[in-house]
Amino acid sequence: MSAMTRKQALIAALRGQERFARLQAVYESARPRRGRWGPGILTADEVFRHKAKDDGFSDEAIAMFIDNIDLWSKP
Amino acid sequence: MELPRRDRGDVYLQDGAFREKIAALRRIAPVSDVTIGIFYAFDFRTHMLPFWYADRRMAPASVRLLGDVLHAAGFVHVRIVLQQWSPRVLPDRMRLDGRPLDILMVSAMQVHAERAYALVRDAYRMGDARPLVLAGGPKAVYEPTDFFELGPEPGVGADCVVTGEVFVLLDLLYTILVGRHAGETPREAYEKARLAGALAKVPGLVYLSPDASPQAPVAVNTGVQRLLRDLDELPLPDAGYRMLEPPHRRRTASAKPAAPERVGRLSTIASVIATQGCRFNCAYCPIPSVNQRTWRHKSPKRFAAEIAHIHEQFGIADFFGTDDNFFNDRQTVIDLMTELARTRIAGKPLSARIRFYTEATEFDVYKNRDLLPLARAGGLAAIWFGIEDITAALVNKGQSAGKTAELFAMLQALEIEPMTMMIHSDTQPLQSRNGDLSGLLDQARYLFDRGAVSYQCTYLGPAVGTRDFEPAARVGTIFKQVGHKDVPQAFQDGNHVVASKHARPWRQQINLLRAYAAFYNPWNTVRAFLKMRGGSLGRKRLLFQCIGQIGLAMSIPRLLAWARQLKRGPIEAYPGLQAARIPMIDAISGEEINWAIEHVPSLSHPSRPSGLPTECYIHGHLLAHGRRDAHRQAGAVVATGMVSR
Numbered sequence: 001m002s003a004m005t006r007k008q009a010l011i012a013a014l015r016g017q018e019r020f021a022r023l024q025a026v027y028e029s030a031r032p033r034r035g036r037w038g039p040g041i042l043t044a045d046e047v048f049r050h051k052a053k054d055d056g057f058s059d060e061a062i063a064m065f066i067d068n069i070d071l072w073s074k075p
Numbered sequence: 076m077e078l079p080r081r082d083r084g085d086v087y088l089q090d091g092a093f094r095e096k097i098a099a100l101r102r103i104a105p106v107s108d109v110t111i112g113i114f115y116a117f118d119f120r121t122h123m124l125p126f127w128y129a130d131r132r133m134a135p136a137s138v139r140l141l142g143d144v145l146h147a148a149g150f151v152h153v154r155i156v157l158q159q160w161s162p163r164v165l166p167d168r169m170r171l172d173g174r175p176l177d178i179l180m181v182s183a184m185q186v187h188a189e190r191a192y193a194l195v196r197d198a199y200r201m202g203d204a205r206p207l208v209l210a211g212g213p214k215a216v217y218e219p220t221d222f223f224e225l226g227p228e229p230g231v232g233a234d235c236v237v238t239g240e241v242f243v244l245l246d247l248l249y250t251i252l253v254g255r256h257a258g259e260t261p262r263e264a265y266e267k268a269r270l271a272g273a274l275a276k277v278p279g280l281v282y283l284s285p286d287a288s289p290q291a292p293v294a295v296n297t298g299v300q301r302l303l304r305d306l307d308e309l310p311l312p313d314a315g316y317r318m319l320e321p322p323h324r325r326r327t328a329s330a331k332p333a334a335p336e337r338v339g340r341l342s343t344i345a346s347v348i349a350t351q352g353c354r355f356n357c358a359y360c361p362i363p364s365v366n367q368r369t370w371r372h373k374s375p376k377r378f379a380a381e382i383a384h385i386h387e388q389f390g391i392a393d394f395f396g397t398d399d400n401f402f403n404d405r406q407t408v409i410d411l412m413t414e415l416a417r418t419r420i421a422g423k424p425l426s427a428r429i430r431f432y433t434e435a436t437e438f439d440v441y442k443n444r445d446l447l448p449l450a451r452a453g454g455l456a457a458i459w460f461g462i463e464d465i466t467a468a469l470v471n472k473g474q475s476a477g478k479t480a481e482l483f484a485m486l487q488a489l490e491i492e493p494m495t496m497m498i499h500s501d502t503q504p505l506q507s508r509n510g511d512l513s514g515l516l517d518q519a520r521y522l523f524d525r526g527a528v529s530y531q532c533t534y535l536g537p538a539v540g541t542r543d544f545e546p547a548a549r550v551g552t553i554f555k556q557v558g559h560k561d562v563p564q565a566f567q568d569g570n571h572v573v574a575s576k577h578a579r580p581w582r583q584q585i586n587l588l589r590a591y592a593a594f595y596n597p598w599n600t601v602r603a604f605l606k607m608r609g610g611s612l613g614r615k616r617l618l619f620q621c622i623g624q625i626g627l628a629m630s631i632p633r634l635l636a637w638a639r640q641l642k643r644g645p646i647e648a649y650p651g652l653q654a655a656r657i658p659m660i661d662a663i664s665g666e667e668i669n670w671a672i673e674h675v676p677s678l679s680h681p682s683r684p685s686g687l688p689t690e691c692y693i694h695g696h697l698l699a700h701g702r703r704d705a706h707r708q709a710g711a712v713v714a715t716g717m718v719s720r
Binding site: 040 | 163167189190193197324560561
């Protein structure tokens with residue numbers, strides 16, 4: 001499956017471009033931090049997972065997004 | 076407690092052993108297939124005060140040296156990720172030439188340890204396909220077991236921790252890879268070596284005992300490393316600079332490392348190893364013991380060649396010697412600086428193109444002050460002085476106000492920048508009452524008046540691996556929690572008050588800020604500006620005034636917030652010595668041991684590490700107790716102390 005098709009499949013799974021864009025914004029803004037979700041420092045991905053879950057995205061959607069995001073992000 | 080050391084006659088590796096190990100690794104053909112990610116952990120909570128200026132401008136020598144050595148040993152797929160440049164890159168998302176990591180190496184200082192733990196946790200997201208996880212750096216040297224059982228699930232942590240220098244890592248890689256079969260991953264090969272007891276023959280490692288249950292893990296320590304005597308055996312710094320991940324904010328690694336022509340713009344300062352060791356024996360300093368009281372240095376020719384190579388290849392002109400006390404030995408200074416002074420590049424003196432900075436005690440520089448013109452001719456441009464306290468009330472290293480003034484005047488005449496490093500403590504007053512220089516602020520002002528270019532002041536807290544630590548722990552000086560929250564490791568940076576018996580520790584925290592403000596302030600900036608025409612030193616004083624005030628502006632809100640937390644409390648200190656979170660046993664004797672921190676014994680039965688030959692075990696026990704039948708008594712003795720081999 002090409003990167004473009006996978007992106008479209010992901011957008012469909014997330015139920016629309018708007019939710020995809022929202023998740024992408026959360027992804028881009030997540031940076032390593034400490035405090036809110038536990039005593040230790042969390043990696044950027046862990047922070048993203050927590051924030052996205054707080055925003056109402058399902059575990060499956062988040063996992064799918066992470067699996068596919070690198071396909072079209074800048075090398 | 077200090078780190079243990081080997082017997083006097085057994086401190087060093089045999090000459091040539093380092094290069095032989097590199098050659099031996101090169102002969103293992105599959106080595107070139109292995110993908111390695113080296114991560115230098117960095118916690119941005121330490122990005123403060125005047126330190127903000129340098130921490131992102133210098134690619135650390137430690138991880139670069141790893142890159143140089145791995146390249147020399149035949150590893151071609153290696154990338155160095157500096158978290159201060161690319162903080163979001165994650166091991167599980169990293170691909171080198173399209174392949175996931177086979178080995179993850181994490182290097183961390185204590186203040187950056189929490190970021191290192193997050194990297195290790197992230198690698199475990201890959202499940203069974205995760206890389207072999209190796210930890211190193213100062214945190215690993217002093218507190219190796221902190222890299223095990225990081226949670227949230229049991230079993231998450233480093234596979235092996237290196238408590239020594241780069242030779243230990245080479246020895247470990249050789250032990251793992253020499254027995255690796257085709258199709259086997261480095262992690263599988265490592266597990267095989269661990270279960271067979273092969274790791275016990277590599278001094279300088281800590282790993283979890285395969286015999287202990289996951290519910291009650293026990294770490295095995297293979298003893299004190301042997302040191303590389305001849306630092307010239309290290310490869311020339313080159314490959315490490317060519318493996319650096321460029322700065323970005325992505326989770327994935329770039330397709331290519333930073334181009335060599337870009338390296339000099341990213342890392343404007345090159346850290347170089349010229350000498351290692353210090354002859355002082357300060358109770359608060361772990362450096363002499365980690366060097367096993369040795370003094371090592373590179374040959375003058377090698378040192379000059381290294382600086383010339385880095386300058387020519389990467390365009391870096393500023394060099395920071397990672398010396399503990401550069402003026403420790405007079406002849407070494409003469410040799411190194413003479414060579415630097417006579418080295419030429421393209422017909423021009425090297426010293427005219429580069430600036431060399433280093434660290435030394437005031438006492439030694441003063442004693443050898445006749446060498447300063449030679450040092451200047453060799454390119455010496457600044458010395459960081461660990462003065463600590465001008466009155467020598469806190470620690471007496473032969474420093475005094477008179478010597479400081481005389482030395483600083485001499486340095487200014489030679490255009491060598493005097494940089495000062497001070498320590499504030501529970502017993503030091505903020506201001507002198509009797510007109511002397513005992514006060515913190517008096518000393519800061521005095522140093523500026525005498526021409527100091529920069530100033531830093533840290534709060535005295537007992538460091539792990541020093542003689543100060545246990546007495547402080549016994550009397551409840553070291554803070555465990557403040558406001559019901561654990562004190563972060565990043566706050567062990569000397570900028571935060573995290574250990575004190577003072578009735579108002581929050582006031583001590585504010586004292587630190589006041590000391591910085593007494594040195595870096597608009598009035599001193601004007602004074603530096605007015606004296607700017609007095610040569611390059613004047614410009615540097617002005618520059619550092621700006622750097623210091625920016626750093627102060629960045630840090631005041633954060634440090635005041637900490638002072639507020641200290642004031643609100645409650646402050647809970649460690650109530651004396653603790654049992655080890657993960658007990659550690661000696662690989663040969665099987666006895667519980669202490670390592671850099673004294674713990675109360677926690678194992679009721681010493682356990683013999685599996686896979687060890689019996690005679691080896693008996694020998695270890697004989698060393699400890701001098702009894703021929705000691706092996707029969709194993710299981711009955713719990714002892715602390717280290718048996719070095």
